[in-house]
Amino acid sequence: xxxxxxxxxxxxxxxxxxxxxxxxxxxxxxxxxxxxxxxxxxxxxxxxxxxxxxxxxxxxxxxxxxxxxxxxxxxxxxxxxxxxxxxxxxxxxxxxxxxxxxxxxxxxxxxxxxxxxxxxxxxxxxxxxx
Numbered sequence: 001x002x003x004x005x006x007x008x009x010x011x012x013x014x015x016x017x018x019x020x021x022x023x024x025x026x027x028x029x030x031x032x033x034x035x036x037x038x039x040x041x042x043x044x045x046x047x048x049x050x051x052x053x054x055x056x057x058x059x060x061x062x063x064x065x066x067x068x069x070x071x072x073x074x075x076x077x078x079x080x081x082x083x084x085x086x087x088x089x090x091x092x093x094x095x096x097x098x099x100x101x102x103x104x105x106x107x108x109x110x111x112x113x114x115x116x117x118x119x120x121x122x123x124x125x126x127x128x129x130x
Contacts, residue, residue: 003109006037010116013040032056032113039117057110059102 016023017040025038029051038044046052118128 010040036113039120
């Protein structure tokens with residue numbers, strides 16, 4: 001499930017709560033995204049043999065410049081702007097030139113997760129980070 005779908009489903013659970021419905025979530029096992037979603041419920045229950053791995057966020061990217069260099073194909077592209085990164089998948093070999101842009105996106109998403117959990121679990125954002 002993508003982040004946008006998770007946020008949409010979480011908003012639906014919060015709307016149910018605001019409509020006066022009791023929302024319970026039972027987890028057999030979950031990760032950060034699953035717990036973020038479950039935190040919108042009134043009650044969250046973890047199965048006795050369950051496992052909760054709230055470890056944060058991770059991302060991977062794929063760059064294929066080396067493939068273009070070693071192939072007979074010629075690439076033509078232009079870049080218009082500092083954060084236009086689509087072409088970078090084919091013209092770069094690492095993430096460093098785009099790290100600022102990507103880290104901004106990931107930090108924003110992580111802050112949304114911390115804020116959401118803190119608000120619905122009645123904790124501070126600092127407490128949700130640890």
